[in-house]
Amino acid sequence: MKLNDFISENKSLIGLIILMAAVSFANANFLGIDNMLNILRQTSINAVIAMGMTFVILTAGIDLAVGSILAFAGAICASLIGMDTPLIIALIATIMVGAGLGATSGVIISYFNVQPFIATLVGMTMIRGATLVYTQGRPISTGYFDVAESFYQFGGGYILGIPNPVILMVVIFALCWFVxxxxxxxxxxxxxxxxxxxxxxxxxxxKKVKILVYALSGALAALAGIILTARLESAQPTAGLGYELDAIAAVVLGGTSLAGGKGRIFGTIIGALIIGVLNNALNIMDVSSYYQMIAKGAVILLAVVVDSRGKSNA
Amino acid sequence: MTTLLELQGIEKSFSGINVLKSVDLTIRAGRVVALAGENGAGKSTLMKIISGIYQRDAGTVIYKGNEVKFTTARQSMDAGIGIIHQELNLLPELSVAENIYLGREPTKLGKIQWDVIERESKKYLAQLKQDIDPKTPLGKLSIAQQQMVEIAKALSLNAEVIIMDEPTDALTDIETAILFEVVDELRAQGKGLVFISHRLGEIFQMCDDIAILRDGEMIHQGPVSEITEDDLIRHMVGRELSDQYPFVPAAPGDVRIEVEKLTAHGAKEISFTANAGEVVGFAGLVGAGRTELAKAIFGANPIDSGTVKIDGKEIRLKSPQDGVKAQIGYVTEDRKQEGLVQSQELSTNMSLTGLGRFCNVLGFVNKASEAVTISEYIEAFAIKTRDANTIISNLSGGNQQKVSIAKSLVPEPKVLILDEPTRGVDVGAKREIYTLINKLKAEGLCILLISSDMPELLGISDRIHVLSSGKLTGSFSRAEATQENIMRCAVAGQTNG
Incomplete structure (x- = not known):
């Protein structure tokens, strides 16, 4: 492969490397192993959602309901764990709930010819409402049974020093890449x-492919809900607010076209990492959270503009 | 005889490939110059340089005595150069009138003067003998009518130089005749015209001069009267073509497909049968219902009543999946919108319909066996491409068509429906497609061939059915079929043109 081709196909990776180099000059602690693992762990939830979103966007769709699905699935999961449900059953049931909610969006889009934006916007609102109804607006604790302890491992545990959410992210990446x-x-x-x-x-x-794509997006949002709930040992009714936008940003930063048909799952991981590194860098550099949002938006804009300029010149 | 536009030593290359090599061309007032050449010879590129869509690398363009360098299509349009593109450049959601005046709507105090636009549009359409309401959304028209709108748009520019890039490809004989009358008028008005066509008969009928491009070089320029058709073909392809329509008689096998009283959108109570190892042609004017019939048989359009049997077994046709499952292949007339994903690779396009062949039960694609089959087709069909990963939109029309046919053959169909398979395809590639059709026929495939190119239909069909206004109005054996009796059936029962 020629160097030019490599650069144009891996712009997001190069962007990530430049970003990391810049931050490491500004702050010596940034490149430490602990901080790197921290970034990966913080990125994992967005990355898992964004990988499902990649499938949806590749079909020229969009899924705005993922943040709400994350919260609803998390609440269901917390209740099941709190009722001492066997771990495997609780996990499968939660993921099925997410897949079912996603599939519902898919059915509405395919069979009733509703625009994906509208269908999932409705889903986002209704599922968030259902979450608030179900939780009565209060957090649901995962309880004190033994199962809660093993459940915690999904969000807070380590294997060989690597956070479990990071391992899950890598496994999901491998599966998505393969599919x-x-x-x-x-x-x-x-x-x-x-x-x-x-x-x-x-x-x-x-129709079938689209339904499956939205089901997958819902299932991965539910998995993200499991990770978050496990780590916090409780489900928050407002969990995942705005996560759909971070996921879309990760997909777009990764070079996937919102028009559909073009993109790679690897790019999405890189996109999620860019957002993760940015959040982390702004934190360790003590930038106020108000300015963080402006900075984050500016970097995303810059990345997308650079990317689209490359395309029109090609 | 004044020179309107003169090109000298035009050079153009794309990513290192020289597509135009020092090309000269002269366009004179009151003359029609035919630009001939195989697909990929550089005709469209040359026209895009004239109209400012592409920039030349070297050479000069002199328009009405001054050297010009248009950088946008807008500039050339304003200067008086109109171009009718091969691919329709119209917006289906807008009305006919809006399309004709897009980007140059006459306004009064910022408000568009709809009455002017509609009146003027109607005038230009009437000049083309088209009775189309200018308020109709363009998407509601047939492809032939859309093409006429595109031509009306060029007329409305009042251009001095009009370039027509395969304007007749989507037209039937009747509309073509109308277009030729208009061309005669424009010639008499002293306009300079460029006519690009793969239909050689039209070149001899219509044009005064001829310019032949081959592989980016201008091979020959001169009056049409001084060249024979054989010479023309030889110049274009650089080799002799012995017979334009190679027909191979074959003993047809058993009845493969039986269509009985099929009624669907655009088709009424159509019955016919076709055998294995046979090419059955379908003639008719544009809008006669041939494409609609084909889509119904493939499952892409809903069937209202009637049955379709393959090898004696009735098949259920609710969607194209059913058509593919029943081993019917359909090569659409609209490559761009229905045939191939233009933005994706040749390889993934070609294997899309028949992907199941390379998959195990879990749906894993065996890429090695897929690659073998794809390269076999690339070789067998002589598809000119850098490799199997080339993006479809970078291939010439003829090569895209070959990919489209190969795509339908990968799932190994029993019945192959070809809808205008040689539209927008050059002479050399046309012949290759005919040879291919003959080969498939010899292998026992049952081929239904829809074509508006009458000599082609007569040349390679074993039998011909004629449709008119959605009904089957005539059936001829190869021996009985002539242009005249087919045309008589094609216009039978026509209520409006």
């Missing part, structure tokens, strides 16, 4: 985003 690049389903996702009409006339069951 997108090595399976028929992955091909269909790209084809639908590239041109839905062509996909339909190629004999692809477009």
């Amino acid at each position: 997108l690049s090595q399976t028929r389903f992955g091909r269909y996702v790209y084809a639908i985003g590239g041109n839905e009409n062509v996909a339909r006339l190629s004999g692809i069951n477009v």
